[in-house]
Amino acid sequence: MASVLLPPIPPLTVPPHLRIIDVAGAGRNLVLAERQAEGAVVLVDEPFCHIVHQRFRRFTCDNCYNFTSIDGPNLRFPCSETSSSCGVHYCSASCRSLKKSRHSKVCSLTNLVSSSPRKKKKSSDKALETYVNLLLSAVSNPSPLRYLENCLPETPLTPSTPGKSKRLTTYSSAESTLRTLLPCPLPSGSYSRAVSTSHFNAVGLYDEYGEESGFVLSPLMAMVNHSCYPNCGQYVEDGKVKLRALRDLEVGEEIFYSYVSIGGGTTGEERRKDIEGNWGFVSQPHQSPSRSSKKIANMKGEMSFRQLGNVRSLKL
Ligand SMILES: C[S@@+](CC[C@H](N)C(=O)[O-])C[C@H]1O[C@@H](n2cnc3c(N)ncnc32)[C@H](O)[C@@H]1O
Structure with missing residues (x-):
């Protein structure tokens, strides 16, 4: 059988003050690589693709992820594609025009895979819809889809446990659905592999009540490990995922944030159990809990719950 030559994976661009290292385990x-003062923005990363769940599209800007109250009127700028009913909205005319060329490639398809919001959906249908929409967002990105493969850890998902096997099936179904919707130049498996990176790396978007309104995949953020006592806080602002130093950080220090919410008054011990149960790895404290907890408390005072939303483990 002739082997298919895949285009190479484009390397990640890492800013000069950061390096990627390998950590045992x-x-x-x-x-x-450079000292950072407390409060400094340590990382700004542009998501490669995103999904705003259908129910939240009227309230969450599809370009910058700014959101309005779900109890109030819709965002003022709906998608302007002719006869569109994708539900996508924007917070400003400039956000709409910035996203226009990318969104117009997949607007009608987004609508095709979204069943009626009023109909009660099975969770498997919802998951499939989510991953097809995430793939549509990924293929509308002019950057090559293979870029996402940078986010795959060395040990990929294997069908060794029932939960994982269900996810792998959903990723494959999402790829099959995508192939019925539009021409897909990469060989079989490429799209499901790309979307499987969301399992390890999705960064949640949250509404004002803390309910997940969608998630993004952001390649550099996908390199950052978890700590139950983090030295950075993660938030989403102006369409970018950002990390802010919770204390002065020295050259050579690894940066960490908490994958589970630090916004709901959780303790480090509760976060550790959550990570172990839902993510399947054991997290060691990376600094004195008391020092870190104080900074988290200060940060909570400054930032909204939504901004403190974190990567979540995807549950099907
Ligand atoms: C967002 S990725 C972080 C980058 C990842 N280390 C890599 O090489 O791609 C999340 C994955 O990293 C690993 N990880 C993150 N934080 C960890 C920690 N504190 N201890 C052990 N493994 C961790 C887990 O396998 C997790 O599913």
Whole structure:
């Protein structure tokens, strides 16, 4: 059989003050090459693709992820594609025009895979819809889809446990659905592999009540490991995923944030159990809990719950 030559995976661009290192037992992580003062924005990363769940599209800007109250009127700028009913909205005319060329490639398809919001959906249908829409967002990105493969850890998902096998089936179904919707130049398996990176790396978007309104895949953020006592806080602002230093950080320090919410008054011990139960890895404290907890408390005072939303483990 003739082998298919895949285009190479484009390398990640890492800013000069950061390096990617390999950590025994924890895979890759980012380490600082320059000192950062408390409060400094340590990382700004542009998501490669995103999904805003259908129910939240009227309230969450599809370009910058700014959101309005779900109890109030819709965002003012709906998608302007002719006869569109994709539900996508924007917070400003400039957000709409910035996203126009990318969204117009998949607008009608987005609508095709979204069943009626009023109909009660099975969770498997919802999951499939989510991953097809995530793939549509990924293929509308002018950057090559293979870029996402940078986010795959060395140990990929294998069908060894029932939960994982269900996810792998959903990723394959999402790829099959995508192939019925539009021409897909990459060989079989490429799209499901790309979307499977969301299992390890999805960064959640949240509404004002803390309910997940969607998620993004952001390649550099996908390199950052978890700590139950983090030295950085993660938030989403102006369409970018960002990390802010919770204390002064020295050259050579690894950067960490908490994958589970630090916004709901959780303790480090509760976060550790959540990570173990839902993510399947054991997290060691990376600094004195008391020092870190104080900074988290300060940060909570400054930032909304939504901004403190974190990567979540995807549950089907
Ligand atoms: C967002 S990725 C982080 C980058 C990852 N280390 C890599 O090499 O691609 C999340 C995955 O990293 C690993 N990880 C993150 N934090 C960890 C920690 N504190 N201890 C052990 N493994 C960790 C887990 O396998 C997790 O599913």
